[in-house]
Amino acid sequence: MILITGGHEKSIGLEVFLKSFLLLTKEQKKEFHLFCDIKALETNLVFLKIKFKITKNKLSLDTGELKLTLFDKSKYSTPATSIALLKALEIIDVHRDILVTLPTSKDQLFLEGKQQKGHTDLFRSLYDSEYLGMNFLSPEEKILLITDHLPLKDVAKNINPDLIYYKTGHSILGYEQFFNGIDEVIMAGLNPHAGENGLMGLEEKNIYQAIQKLKKTFPRINFKGPLSGDALHFEKKKNKSQLFVYMYHDQGLPSFKARFGLTGINITFGLPFLRMSVDHGTAFSLYGKSVANYLGQYYLLNQALVAHTKLKSQKVYYGIRSNQNYQGPRPQP
Known part of the structure; x- marks a missing residue:
C-alpha cells in the first residue's frame, strides 16, 4: 500500500x-x-x-x-x-x-x-x-542536500566525509531501488568557487575524501567535484541520470524551486x-x-x-x- x-x-x-x-x-x-x-x-x-x-x-x-x-x-x-x-x-x-x-x-x-x-x-x-538524506526529484533533475534544517553558522562544522558518503550512498541505492539508477554524481563545494584550492576555506577536503570512497563503492558511477556550487547546472546532461549534491539547504533548493515550481518531490532515503x-x-x-x-x-x-x-x-x-x-x-x- x-x-x-x-x-x-x-x-x-x-x-x-x-x-x-x-x-x-x-x-x-x-x-x-x-x-x-x-x-x-x-x-x-x-x-x-x-x-x-x-x-x-x-x-x-x-x-x-x-x-x-x-x-x-x-x-x-x-x-x-x-x-x-x-x-x-x-x-x-x-x-x-x-x-x-x-x-x-x-x-x-x-x-x-x-x-x-x-x-x-x-x-x-x-x-x-543521522544519515537520512533529504532528496528532491523533479521530472528533469535529482538533488541531494548533505545538511538541511541546520543554521548556516553550523553547516561547516557538521560536514564530514562520513556524512557525505552515507547520504550519497543511500541516495544512489534508493534511486536504483525505486526509480532509475544514477549514472553520474556531481558535488558542489561548500565555499565560493569550491574554496579555490584552500584560498577560501579548507572544507572541500572532506568532500574530496568522500568522493574517493564513493568511487570505490560504486565504480560504475562517474563522480565529479567538488565544483563551484553556482556552476553545477552547467554539468547537466540530457542523456544521463545525474544526482546533484549540495552541501546545505539554500545552496541547492533556490534554483531547483525556481525552475520546477511545485512539480518537485521531497524524498527520504535511508x-x-x-x-x-x-x-x-x-x-x-x-x-x-x-x-x-x-x-x-x-x-x-x-x-x-x-x-x-x-x-x-x-x-x-x-x-x-x-x-x-x-x-x-x-x-x-
Whole structure:
C-alpha cells in the first residue's frame, strides 16, 4: 500500500491530495490508505463539493474507494500530524509499503514529547540515524542536500566525509531501488568557487575524501567535484541520470524551486521504507478556498505508484533489492 498521512488540518494538504486522488484510475485508487482526522477529511470533502460516503474504514466516491484509518484529534493531546504519522508507522510493512506525508508545520511534529524540526528530523530521531538524506526529484533533475534544517553558522562544522558518503550512498541505492539508477554524481563545494584550492576555506577536503570512497563503492558511477556550487547546472546532461549534491539547504533548493515550481518531490532515503512528500508547505492562507494548485501532489502520487510497482516486484532486505549487484560494500549506517 501507499500510506498517506494527513498533515496540518488547516493546511492545503488534504485538498491537494483529494483533487489529485480523483484523477487516478479506479485500480490506482486501491493502492492508497489515508490516515487523518475525521473532521478534517469531512470538511475538505464538503468545501471541495465532492460527493462521498464514509464508513469506518473506507471513503466511497463515484470514481472509486479509499481505505481509511480515521481518528478524532479532539480526544488526543498530540497534534493531528503526529497522530496520523505514528498510526501509519504502527502498521507499515517495510517490504511492501511506501509512506507519503502531507504538509504540516513544525509545531505539529512531536516524538516522545519533544518537538521536531520536520519529518526528516523526526525520522532521524525515531530510527536513530543521522544519515537520512533529504532528496528532491523533479521530472528533469535529482538533488541531494548533505545538511538541511541546520543554521548556516553550523553547516561547516557538521560536514564530514562520513556524512557525505552515507547520504550519497543511500541516495544512489534508493534511486536504483525505486526509480532509475544514477549514472553520474556531481558535488558542489561548500565555499565560493569550491574554496579555490584552500584560498577560501579548507572544507572541500572532506568532500574530496568522500568522493574517493564513493568511487570505490560504486565504480560504475562517474563522480565529479567538488565544483563551484553556482556552476553545477552547467554539468547537466540530457542523456544521463545525474544526482546533484549540495552541501546545505539554500545552496541547492533556490534554483531547483525556481525552475520546477511545485512539480518537485521531497524524498527520504535511508529508512527501512521509502518516504515521499510534496516540496511545498502548508499554505494556510489558501485553506478552505478550493484554489490550491494540486499539480505537485498529482506528480507525487504518480511517482509513488511507479515506486510502489517496482517495490512489489522485487524482494527486499534492509531496504536494498536482493537482485542488485553492486561492486564493493553497500553503505550502512
